Amino acid sequence: MGYPIELILSRQLAECLDMPVFLTDTVGNLLFYNEPAENILGKRYEDTGEMAVEEWGTVFKNKDDDGNPIPTDELPLVKTLMNRLPYHKTFWIESLQGTAERISVTSYPIIGRAATFLGAIAIFWRSSE
Amino acid sequence: MNITLWGVRGSIPTTSPNTKEYGGNTSCLEVEADGWLLLVDAGSGIQAFNCSRNVTNSRVDILLTHLHMDHIQGLGFFGPLFNPSVEVHIWGPTGAQSLRARLGRYFSPPLFPVYFRNLTCKLVLHEIGKSNFNIGPFAIQSDYVIHPGPTVGFRIHHQHGVLTYIPDHEFALACNVHKTKDLRWLSGSELAADADLLLHDAQYTEEEYKTKQGWGHSSMEDALQFARLNEVKQLLLFHHDPMHFDEQLHSIRSQLKEKHSSSVAFDMAVEGSTIEL
Numbered sequence: 001m002g003y004p005i006e007l008i009l010s011r012q013l014a015e016c017l018d019m020p021v022f023l024t025d026t027v028g029n030l031l032f033y034n035e036p037a038e039n040i041l042g043k044r045y046e047d048t049g050e051m052a053v054e055e056w057g058t059v060f061k062n063k064d065d066d067g068n069p070i071p072t073d074e075l076p077l078v079k080t081l082m083n084r085l086p087y088h089k090t091f092w093i094e095s096l097q098g099t100a101e102r103i104s105v106t107s108y109p110i111i112g113r114a115a116t117f118l119g120a121i122a123i124f125w126r127s128s129e
Numbered sequence: 130m131n132i133t134l135w136g137v138r139g140s141i142p143t144t145s146p147n148t149k150e151y152g153g154n155t156s157c158l159e160v161e162a163d164g165w166l167l168l169v170d171a172g173s174g175i176q177a178f179n180c181s182r183n184v185t186n187s188r189v190d191i192l193l194t195h196l197h198m199d200h201i202q203g204l205g206f207f208g209p210l211f212n213p214s215v216e217v218h219i220w221g222p223t224g225a226q227s228l229r230a231r232l233g234r235y236f237s238p239p240l241f242p243v244y245f246r247n248l249t250c251k252l253v254l255h256e257i258g259k260s261n262f263n264i265g266p267f268a269i270q271s272d273y274v275i276h277p278g279p280t281v282g283f284r285i286h287h288q289h290g291v292l293t294y295i296p297d298h299e300f301a302l303a304c305n306v307h308k309t310k311d312l313r314w315l316s317g318s319e320l321a322a323d324a325d326l327l328l329h330d331a332q333y334t335e336e337e338y339k340t341k342q343g344w345g346h347s348s349m350e351d352a353l354q355f356a357r358l359n360e361v362k363q364l365l366l367f368h369h370d371p372m373h374f375d376e377q378l379h380s381i382r383s384q385l386k387e388k389h390s391s392s393v394a395f396d397m398a399v400e401g402s403t404i405e406l
Contacts, residue, residue, distance in 0.1 A: 002312065002319035004259065005273050005303070011314065012303035113279060114223045114258050 006112040007031065007119055020124040026117055028053035028081050040103075040124055042095055061094040076107040077122040084109045084117055101126065130287040130406045132326070133159040135181075136174020137398040139296075139332050139346070139368035140199050147374035152400020155199040156296050156368065158328070162287050165265030168207075169283065169294055170194055174400065175203030184209050190264050192271075193221035194296055195280035196231050204232075205241045209250055216251040218264075220271075222279040223256040257281060274298045275316040276345040284320040290406030293324035293361070296368045299345050301338075306354045321359040325406050328398060329355060331366035334381060349385060357393045364395040 007023065011032045014021035020037035024030055030051040038044050041059060062070040072078055076087035086108040094100045104125040110118045136154035144153035155172030166184070168175065169192045189209050194200060209215040221228045229245065232254075236245035255262070258281065259272045270284040274295055282295035300306065300316040312318040321327050331352040333341055338348035347355070349366055356364035369378060382397050389395065 002272075002316075003314060005275050005316050008303045008314055008316055009275065113273060116258075 003031070004112055004116075004118050006110050010110060010119075010121060014121075022077070022122040022124070023119065024053075024077070024081070024122070025119045026081065028057065028077070028120075030056045031119065037124065040093075040095075040101075059095065063092040063094065063100075065092070067092075076105045077120060080107040080109050080120045080122075084111070130160060130162040130285075130289050130292065132292060132404045132406065133161075133178075133181075134174075134328075134365075134398055134400055134402050134404075135159060135177040136170070136172045136203075137367055137369060137400050138172075138199075139330075139370060141371050142173040142199075142202075143371040145374075147376070150375040150399070151369055151378050151397060153371075154400055155202065156194075157203060158294065160267070160285060160292065162289070163266045165267065166190070167192060167264065167267065167285070169285075170200045170296065171204040171207065172199050172201070173203050175207050177401070179206065179208060184215070187214065188216040188218070190218045190220065192269070192283055193219065194282060194294070195222055195276065195278055196224075196235075197278070197297070198235075200296075201232070201235055205236065205243065210248045210252070211250065213249045213251070216253065218253045218255060220255040220257050220262070222271075222273070222281045223258045224279040228254050228256050270320060272317070272320055274320075275300055275302055282317050282320045284324065287406065290325040291323070292406060293321045293327045293329075295320060295327070295329050297345055298330045298347055299343070300355060301347060301351050302343065306351050306358065309358070312358060315355070315358065317355070318359055321355065321361055323359070324361045326363050326365065326404060327356055327359070327361040328365045328367040330368045332368050332370045337370070349381065353385070353389050353393055353395060356395065362394065364393055365398040366395060367398045369398070 014034040020040050021034045023032040076089045079087045088106045090104040092102050107122040109120050112118045136157035138153050138155050142153055142155055154174035156170040157172045157174030158169040160167040166186045167190050209217055233245045257271045261270050268286040271281040274282045276297045285292045295317050304315050329352045330347045331349040332346035333348045335348045335350045
């Protein structure tokens with residue numbers, strides 16, 4: 001089954017950008033991530049292909065400025081998938097390799113023609129705050 | 130299923146002695162089977178259809194891929210729209226405005242003297258996107274494809290074969306067709322898979338496409354690769370550029386045949402030709 005052109009074009013845009021972009025379907029399965037995102041994820045899209053939400057959702061440990069874990073349903077992308085609205089949040093992520101980094105995440109839904117909800121985009125910004 | 134190509138030219142009607150062989154009328158196909166009649170797109174080729182036969186069907190269905198002028202400019206001259214005893218169904222892509230409102234721009238002064246509301250046929254409009262619907266013996270699948278503005282392609286399935294029609298399509302904008310391995314990321318792929326006949330946008334030569342990226346159309350080389358990847362049985366290169374005259378199309382055809390004939394069965398679409406599936 002082919003992907004809707006809104007997702008195909010979103011992937012193409014992500015491939016042209018120099019900021020980390022993650023593209024998911026409506027339930028959070030990771031359909032594509034671009035080269036800058038590979039550095040954050042510590043994996044290559046060429047190697048992993050698409051990743052189920054259970055798989056890539058555990059790659060990061062998310063913490064607030066005080067080091068407390070952030071509940072999953074407070075993460076921007078999760079909220080976007082639940083509510084089909086854009087969100088933004090700055091927090092810490094710790095990769096499986098134990099590297100911690102303060103980042104900002106902007107997420108927004110992909111609403112296609114005929115108001116069809118097709119997936120979401122999350123952009124990771126390396127935080128300068 | 131009988132298919133007649135009444136218009137194969139892209140962008141603007143280009144009728145001159147230089148285009149008499151391949152044809153100068155814009156997109157319009159007639160698809161007929163078991164007494165049912167479909168017109169696919171309503172470019173200026175619809176006038177060639179008008180001149181060729183008298184419609185006696187009590188129902189006619191018009192499938193519009195999109196509402197660019199070269200695909201609807203013949204609509205106002207389609208006789209059955211003015212015949213109260215004919216039911217005309219128009220199927221077109223959903224957009225931000227209703228199909229009626231968008232077609233109404235064409236059916237109103239100063240572009241056209243007759244208002245939409247003054248058409249006397251029994252008119253039924255259907256908004257489609259990624260849709261499946263049946264018309265008589267045809268099972269039809271539509272889906273959005275990459276082209277500026279809401280645009281769909283059609284996969285028309287009849288018991289004797291599958292016709293795929295994607296006249297305006299720039300899939301290369303989002304996918305390197307010469308490198309891709311996963312066809313799910315290739316616009317239009319689901320419509321074209323294993324089709325018996327594919328009519329596909331091939332407006333530009335490979336060289337011309339380099340300066341026309343983003344204009345919504347494909348190169349001939351890309352169209353050939355698209356057909357190969359989707360394992361279509363026969364490809365007709367469609368939507369000829371208005372500046373490609375017969376002599377040039379002959380020459381391009383020869384070059385492409387020399388290079389690609391072993392990998393995919395293809396030819397140039399010719400106005401007035403018929404194909405039986």
